[in-house]
Amino acid sequence: GDSVTQTEGLVTVTEGLPVKLNCTYQTTYLTIAFFWYVQYLNEAPQVLLKSSTDNKRTEHQGFHATLHKSSSSFHLQKSSAQLSDSALYYCALTPGNTGKLIFGLGTTLQVQP
Amino acid sequence: GGIITQTPKFLIGQEGQKLTLKCQQNFNHDTMYWYRQDSGKGLRLIYYSITENDLQKGDLSEGYDASREKKSSFSLTVTSAQKNEMAVFLCASSMGAGTGQLYFGEGSKLTVL
Secondary structure, X not given: XXXXXXXXXXXXXXXXXXXXXXXXXXXXXXXXXXXXXXXXXXXXXXXXXXXXXOOOEEXXXXXXXXXXXXXXXXXXXXXXXXXXXXXXXXXXXXXOOOOOOEEOOOEEEEEEO | OOOEEEEOOEEEEOOOOOEEEEEEEOOOOOEEEEEEEEOOOEEEEEEEEXXXXXXXXXXXXXXXXXXXXXXXXXXXXXXXXXXXXEEEEEXXXXXXXXXXXXXXXXXXXXXXX
């Protein structure tokens, strides 16, 4: 079946340093769309990034990600982490036109001073 | 803009009780979703409805019923609450199936005594 894997449950980084959150997926669908959602404490999840084009970099709010179908990955990166980036981050996949959005387990990002 | 309203925000029930959560959206979106959020387990899809009068099971549908009363509302029923169960249920909507861009409500927190 379709699945999304986020290997790190918690990532801790010092403010100003780069950060990378890993995401890989499995699907049999050729047409897919990928998302990163962010959930701040006591708030609802919201879309951070979206991509459906292979090898095209997508950027928003200083974060960027590139969908690589060859390695089934959509890692999230930022060159300089900010304290306000501390949140729970979910990688998610929409396979074809199934109507489903399949989430990974989530990675908590803690940015410390 | 629009908003998704979930009621109640907090729900306390007894073991074996049938409990219902309600969700309303004013985006005029076609597709609505119910997810369960547990710490360390990500967001798991319970039920979704692509259009009014449609109902689709997610991966976690056992133990739940759902009803799409009209385009703007989607209810979820826990058919028999499990003792010591604690979870957050998130309702979401999207323009159409396959877009992947979901707008979430703030959640309903269930505690079973």
